[in-house]
Amino acid sequence: MIDKQNASPAAAVADIFDGATVMVGGFGEAGSPIELIHALIDQGAGNLTVINNNTGSGHVGLAALIENKQVGKMICSFPRTANSTVFPDLYRAGEIELELVPQGTLAERIRAGGAGIPAFYTATTVGTPLAEGKETRCFDGRDYVMEVGLKADFALIKCSKADRYGNLVYSKTARNFSPVMATAAAITIAQAGAVVEAGALDPEVIITPGIFVDRLVEIFDPEQESRLVAAGRSYP
Amino acid sequence: MIDKQNASPAAAVADIFDGATVMVGGFGEAGSPIELIHALIDQGAGNLTVINNNTGSGHVGLAALIENKQVGKMICSFPRTANSTVFPDLYRAGEIELELVPQGTLAERIRAGGAGIPAFYTATTVGTPLAEGKETRCFDGRDYVMEVGLKADFALIKCSKADRYGNLVYSKTARNFSPVMATAAAITIAQAGAVVEAGALDPEVIITPGIFVDRLVEIFDPEQESRLVAAGRSYP
C-alpha cells in the first residue's frame, strides 16, 4: 500500500545532503514550511542552494537557516525584508551568494524544471541589467531572453491537507510557489495540516497530484512565522 | 457590473471571422462545446484554422464543422476517428491542411501562447519525422527541439459551472485542453451547464479564473456527442 507519511519532520529531512539544492515553498510567511525548515536546521546540512521568493523574517524559519550558515547561495526575487537583516548582513560580508531572478521568471523556471522543459523565452528583463549575459532572440519583432529550467534535489512545502498518496490542497495564497516546486524536485517533502483518508479530497480540487509528492509529515498546528517574529523568538 | 453572459450561442460566436484561428476544447466528446460549434456552423465563417486534439466523430460537432467545409486547416495530434471519415476524405482530396503536433507538445504550445512565452524546448519528436525543419539544440547532453507558442483569435470551450465573472469549473476529464485554450485566445467563449452567483464557486477550486474568459452562454442540458452519433444524427 502506498503511504507517504513520515513519522516526524526529522525523519523526512534526514537525507538532505551538504551541497543540495532545496526549494522552499512560501511567499513571506504564507505557505512557509517552518517545521520542516527547523528540522533541517537541526539536521545541519550545509552549503545548500536555497530557492525561495524571499530570504525570511526575523530569526526563525528560512532566516534562521541562513543565519545558521547552512545556505551558500540563494536564488530569489526579493532578498530584502523589513524585519530581517540576516541575509543582507551575510551578503555584504561576502558569505552568501545571490542569484536574483524576477518573480515570474522564477516561477516559470521552476515550472519548466518540473515539466521537462530545459529552456524557454520571456520578454521579462529585456533591456535591463538582469538580461546581461543571457541569450536574446527576436520573435515576431519583439526581443526575448532565454531562461533555463530550475530543478532541485529536495522541495520543502506546506499544504493544508493531504492524503496518503500525497495529493495536496492548500489554503488561499499560501499556495504560491509550492505546486510548481513539488514538480521540480527529485524528492518533495510536504508538511500537511491534516492527512485525510484516500478519497476524502475531491479529485476536482486536488492542486498537487500525489505523483509529485514523496514524503508527508502531519503538523496539526503549525507555527506562524509572524507570531514567532513578533515574540522575538529565534531558532534553534 | 461585470457580466459576461450572452443570450445565445449565436450571439456569442457572431463575430468569428473568415480566416480566424479557433481553439476548440474537448478530447473526443468529453468537453466538446457542441452547441457553440453548431452555432458556428449556422454562422458560417470559413477558412478557419481549428485547433483540437482530434477531428470529431460522426457528422455532428467538430466533424460537422469540417464536413461543412469551414475549416481550411486542422492543428491536432490525432486526426483519425473510428467512427468518422470526414477529415480523412477531405485530407486525401487535398481540401484540408493538417499540422500534426504531438499531444503534449500541443498542450504546451497552447499554454505557452497564453503565458507570453514565444518558444520553448522539448525532447518530444527528437529523431523523428516531426522534428524535421525544426531547430534542435543540446542542453546538458540531450537534444531538444524548439517549439513555438500557439495563440488563437477565439476559443470555444465547455465547462460545468461558471459565474458572471467567467470563473469556470469543469467535470472530470472533460477539463482536458480547455483551461489552457482559455488563456491563449483573444476571445474565449465558454458554454456552461450552469451560471451561478458570484461567490458560489469556492475560490480554491476555480480552474479557470475569469480573467481568461470573455463570454458565457448557459446551456443547461448540452447534447452528448456519442448519443447523437449513435442515433445517426448530422448537423445542420
Add this chain to the structure above:
Amino acid sequence: MTGKTSGWSRDEMAQRAALDIPDGAYVNLGIGIPEQVAKFVPADREVIYHSENGLLGMGPAPAAGHEDPDLINAGKKQVTAIPGAAFFHHADSFVMIRGHHIDICVLGTMQVAENGDLANWSTGAPDAIPAVGGAMDLVAGVETIYVITQHCTRTGEPKLVDACSYPLTGQGVVNRIYTDLAVIDVTAEGFEVVELAPGISFDYVQEHTGARLIRCN
C-alpha cells in the same frame, strides 16, 4: 523659479489615477501609493484586482479579528477576497501577467525617462541589496503601465528625466504618470502634460522635470 502654490496630495494622486481605471478592468496595484487607487475607483465601476502571489479578486484589508495569515497580497499585507475571487499558484499567476491578460498595472518609481523607460528597483549603489520582485514581469507583460510618484525626490531631484541613470526595470513601458504636480503621458515625442494640479503652472512643472515637456493641445 515659479513657486509651488498647491499640487496634489498622495490621496489625490491615487484618486486622479483611479479615474482612468475603466469598468471591468483587471488591475495590478503596486506597493505604496498605487495600493490606494482601489479606494477611489468610482462606485459605478467594477474592477478586479490581481495580486501576483496568487489571488484574483483581492478585496480591502480585513476587519479587526478577521485577519488570515494565509490571505496576503504581494506586499505581504493581510487582505480579503471578494465573492467571485480565485486562488492559483505562482506560475499561473504570472501567466496572467506575462501573457498580457492584466489590463493595467499601477506602479511607483524612482525614475521615468521621456521614452517610457522605467527604473524602480535599484539605485545601482554598490552596497545595495538588489531586489526586483515582480516589477520586471509586470512592466514586460502588462499593456498599460501607470506610474504614481512624487514629481521629485525628497532632495528635490527630478524623477522624470531624459534618460534613466538608475538600472532599468523595463524599456519604453510607461504610458502615463501621475505626480503631485501633473498628469503626464509618455508619447512618441516625449512627456506631454495632459493635466496640471490646482495652482500649478506648466512652467513650474517644467522647472522640476529633467526633460522637455510638451503642452497638451
Add this chain to the structure above:
Amino acid sequence: MTGKTSGWSRDEMAQRAALDIPDGAYVNLGIGIPEQVAKFVPADREVIYHSENGLLGMGPAPAAGHEDPDLINAGKKQVTAIPGAAFFHHADSFVMIRGHHIDICVLGTMQVAENGDLANWSTGAPDAIPAVGGAMDLVAGVETIYVITQHCTRTGEPKLVDACSYPLTGQGVVNRIYTDLAVIDVTAEGFEVVELAPGISFDYVQEHTGARLIRCN
C-alpha cells in the same frame, strides 16, 4: 525452421508484463494489449494509473449504468476513478510525462530496433492519415518503456528488427519487450532474450526476429 509449439496468449503477455510493475509505480498504459496489464498486477501491489487526458488514479471500466461520458481514458473509453484520484488539465498532464514523473509506460508497437528505436505511429504509407497522439511525448518523457506486441505481424514479418523501416516514434527509448514468444531486453549489445514462452526455443525466436538475439546468461 523450428516449429512453434506454444507461446503466450495476449492475456499471458499482459500478465507477464504485469509482474515487472513494482508496488507504488505510476504507470501509463497504451491502447490495446497494454491496457490489459492492469488486470494482472499482483494484488499485493498498489499501482497508480495515469491517463494523459487528465486523470491520475484511473480505475477499471464502470459497471453497467455507471458510465459517465465525462470520465474517459486516452483511448476515449469510459473508465472510473479510484478514491484518491485527481483530475487536471492537459498541460499539467504532460508535465507528468515530459517531466519524467511517470515511472513506466507500456505501449504497443509496429517495430522495435535492437538499439531501442520505436516505430508505432505510422507506416509512412503515402495515403495514410498521420496520427501520433501522445506516443512521442510518452517515449521522450518516461524513463522505462515496455512494449507488448505479437512477435511478428499478421503476415509473418518480424517486428523486432535491426533498424526500423517505419518512421520513428523515438530513438533508443525501449527497455523491454514482451511478445508471444519471449521477454527481450534492449541492451547496449542488442536484443537479449531473458525469458522464453513455454515450449518456445531460442532458435525459434531467432528465426522470427529481424536482428541477432543474445542469450541471457
